[in-house]
Amino acid sequence: MEDAGFDRAQAAALARQVGLDFGAALTVALAYIGDRLGLFKLMAAGEALTAQQIAQRAGLNERYIREWASTMAAAGYLDYRAADETFRMTREQAMVLNREDNTYFTGGAFQYAVACYRQIGGLMDAFRAGGGVPFSAFGSEIIEAIERLFHAGYEAWVADQWIPAAPELKAKLDAGAEVAEVGCGAGQCIVPVAAAFPNSRFTGYDVDAASIARARAKAAHAGIGHRLVFEHAAAENIPAADRFDLVMAFNCIHDMAHPRAALSTIRRALKPGGILLWSEADASDRLEDNLTPIGRTMYGASTMHCMTVSLANGGEGLGAVIGEGLARELAREAGFAGFERLPVKNPYHQLFAVRK
Ligand SMILES: C[S@@+](CC[C@H](N)C(=O)[O-])C[C@H]1O[C@@H](n2cnc3c(N)ncnc32)[C@H](O)[C@@H]1O
Known part of the structure; x- marks a missing residue:
């Protein structure tokens, strides 16, 4: 039941924002894993890699990597190419997520x-x-x-x-x-x-x-x-x-x-x-x-x-x-x-x- 004067549009906008914040909170935790397990480092050269290749190079479980990389691609932290199912880190993504020597780097935020x-x-x-x-x-x-x-x-x-x-x-x-x-x-x-x-x-x-x-x-x-x-x-x-x-x-x-x-x-x-x-x-x-x-x-x-x-x-x-x-x-x-x-x-x- 909705009270008189209830503003549906306002409630919907806030619910959308909370939904985005929820996704952001989960992304932060998974980006922390990418940072700590060396996944961003591994991707930083910009090579296009399938989930299987990332998993092999990192020595990690492929199923987890596929889900993790999909989250990162949806967040804009990695690029995804559907044609060959590869994930790739652009130069700009590498500056923000991997290269610690520049002021765009924010990897410490996940850790914090x-x-x-x-x-x-x-x-x-x-x-x-x-x-x-x-x-x-x-x-x-x-x-x-x-x-x-x-x-x-x-x-x-x-x-x-x-x-x-x-x-x-x-x-x-x-x-x-x-x-x-x-x-x-x-x-x-x-x-x-x-x-x-x-x-x-x-x-x-x-x-x-x-x-x-x-x-x-x-x-x-x-x-x-x-x-x-x-x-x-x-x-x-x-x-x-x-x-x-x-x-x-x-x-x-x-x-x-x-x-x-x-x-x-x-x-x-x-x-x-x-x-x-x-x-x-x-x-x-x-x-x-x-x-x-x-x-x-x-x-x-x-x-x-x-x-x-x-x-x-x-x-x-x-x-x-x-x-x-x-x-x-x-x-x-x-x-x-x-x-x-x-x-x-x-x-x-x-x-x-x-x-x-
Ligand atoms: C947020 S960190 C900032 C560190 C550094 N100045 C920076 O900006 O990256 C705050 C620092 O202040 C230190 N700190 C807290 N209370 C202090 C105090 N009374 N005297 C000296 N250092 C203190 C903490 O141990 C911590 O290293």
Whole structure:
């Protein structure tokens, strides 16, 4: 029975959307399998292959591969040619799904989503009782997922666009500066930035020991271990005072249990005239402006990961959706003298230069 005033068209449109979301959720899980079992890698050369050939080369079960490849073709992740029943990955599909060295690559998203799904029991407990799911519970996959989501962007943007956007910074780093990154994760940003500025010295801080271990290995591999050290420390506990010309904090202040204390410590660790470069997802302060497809990704990641890891540590649970207004307010409260949103165009981040 339908109530008077029931809008059939609206209900039908929402049901269609939920149906699409349902298919998208299943596609994400199966794309994760393609990523983890090396199927995207195997297809990346662009060769047209039958399901049987894919299965043989991968050493996997053919029946599963046929169903998997059909899902991927229906999703637009692979092309299908009916004439010879082959599947093929185009160059563009390979850029997005396989080639980790470019900013179109989004393979880390499948890994991130599945790592979050795995914690859904703990998350529901937190909905009931408060608290959260600690970062460490998400395991090594979340560290790798975040690294894979962001490293190509940091390699492309930070040294070439973000640091030069605050003109005096580039000159300082070229000449030789003291630089820190807080919440450095697996070193996805600080390692390429350190490589780009050979006269400067770098210190990466993260509260997660497994991330720091991965970052150290990455720096050693890049051969810059002598200019780049890592410390297993929370941003709010950095002991240094008046030491750094630049502190970078990308996509991490909102994850922190005590972001206000962290900002205040960062201010103290900066030299007079030093700058905090701070990025957050490009969101508005107003919920009504964020009711978009990208907004749902931000609030979704925040609920399932960013906010819950902060609340798990008795933290503030700021959440991943921070607009310029709140960032400005937090910087002011921490005692910073200047705050400016830098005019960099970016598909994901908004970038603030905050002066001591
Ligand atoms: C979403 S990840 C971002 C990593 C990296 N900055 C990036 O953008 O790819 C957030 C990172 O902040 C770290 N973190 C959380 N709280 C922290 C704190 N209080 N001090 C330092 N790092 C912290 C986490 O361990 C994690 O590595």
